[in-house]
Amino acid sequence: MAAPNSCKATENPACGLCCTKINNFAVNLADTVILQDVNLHIHCGELTAIIGPNGAGKSTLLKAILGEIPHQGELRFLDAANRSTSAPLVGYVPQHLDFDPGAPISVMDLFGASTSRWPVCWSHRQAQRLNCQTALKRVQASHLLDRRLGKLSGGELQRVLLALALTPIPDLLLLDEPVSGVDQRGMEIFYEMVSDLRHRYDLSIILVSHDLNLMARYADRIVYLNKTVICSGTPAEVFNNDQVIKEFGKIELCPLDVDHSGKGD
Numbered sequence: 714m715a716a717p718n719s720c721k722a723t724e725n726p727a728c729g730l731c732c733t734k735i736n737n738f739a740v741n742l743a744d745t746v747i748l749q750d751v752n753l754h755i756h757c758g759e760l761t762a763i764i765g766p767n768g769a770g771k772s773t774l775l776k777a778i779l780g781e782i783p784h785q786g787e788l789r790f791l792d793a794a795n796r797s798t799s800a801p802l803v804g805y806v807p808q809h810l811d812f813d814p815g816a817p818i819s820v821m822d823l824f825g826a827s828t829s830r831w832p833v834c835w836s837h838r839q840a841q842r843l844n845c846q847t848a849l850k851r852v853q854a855s856h857l858l859d860r861r862l863g864k865l866s867g868g869e870l871q872r873v874l875l876a877l878a879l880t881p882i883p884d885l886l887l888l889d890e891p892v893s894g895v896d897q898r899g900m901e902i903f904y905e906m907v908s909d910l911r912h913r914y915d916l917s918i919i920l921v922s923h924d925l926n927l928m929a930r931y932a933d934r935i936v937y938l939n940k941t942v943i944c945s946g947t948p949a950e951v952f953n954n955d956q957v958i959k960e961f962g963k964i965e966l967c968p969l970d971v972d973h974s975g976k977g978d
């Protein structure tokens with residue numbers, strides 16, 4: 714469960730007071746240094762994009778935060794009451810979901826299996842269906858409740874995974890190239906949704922992506938990672954950094970002209 718005083722727990726508007734701190738993260742795999750001295754502060758209501766060349770350690774950082782691989786350093790979450798916990802609730806959307814597209818598994822089955830111990834082969838209880846519907850509504854996908862997973866488009870499946878990652882609303886949401894392979898419009902819909910959710914639920918979001926143009930439009934902060942944090946700041950600051958220009962070339966900023974406050978809903 715989310716911390717009781719976390720502003721997200723009650724789904725209130727953004728408080729700007731919660732913060733995830735990654736202190737001195739280091740990862741060594743097979744005697745190779747993959748990450749060292751990684752220090753980041755991720756603020757609630759902000760989308761922080763991690764960019765970097767192939768093999769820079771971006772996915773490794775997310776796996777270390779998830780606790781999937783051994784690491785040094787600490788992960789702390791400060792809630793709205795300034796209370797610190799070393800175990801923030803983390804939601805995660807992977808790049809792909811491995812499943813048999815021919816299997817008769819519905820979106821409801823996936824939710825049931827992931828969020829309760831009720832056997833999938835038994836019919837779903839009404840309360841479970843309602844919870845699933847509420848979760849899907851957050852990502853405007855309640856119509857997908859009884860659809861077969863294998864029949865979903867790439868963008869629809871990622872929205873379902875996003876809904877799952879938001880059940881319950883986490884302290885920190887990790888997105889690892891969540892829309893690679895999805896068409897341009899699908900990517901934009903996904904990022905617009907994530908943008909809106911960050912304010913609505915005051916989410917701290919870390920997004921790994923290779924799509925620098927989209928990052929420039931949606932990220933509040935960008936971190937250029939290459940084994941360690943090379944530079945971080947606003948998109949304008951990072952894209953003007955000499956090392957970033959050397960790696961990626963000059964990236965044009967194209968700000969969004971939309972209101973992400975969620976007030977218009």
Ligand SMILES: Nc1ncnc2c1ncn2[C@@H]1O[C@H](COP(=O)(O)OP(=O)(O)OP(=O)(O)O)[C@@H](O)[C@H]1O
Binds near residue numbers: 766767772773774
């Ligand atoms: N289990 C492992 N054992 C040893 N080395 C590993 C292991 N897993 C990953 N690595 C290495 O760690 C480095 C970082 O990998 P990682 O997948 O985190 O990079 P990335 O920045 O996400 O790359 P990409 O942008 O290509 O997805 C790579 O050099 C990779 O070969």
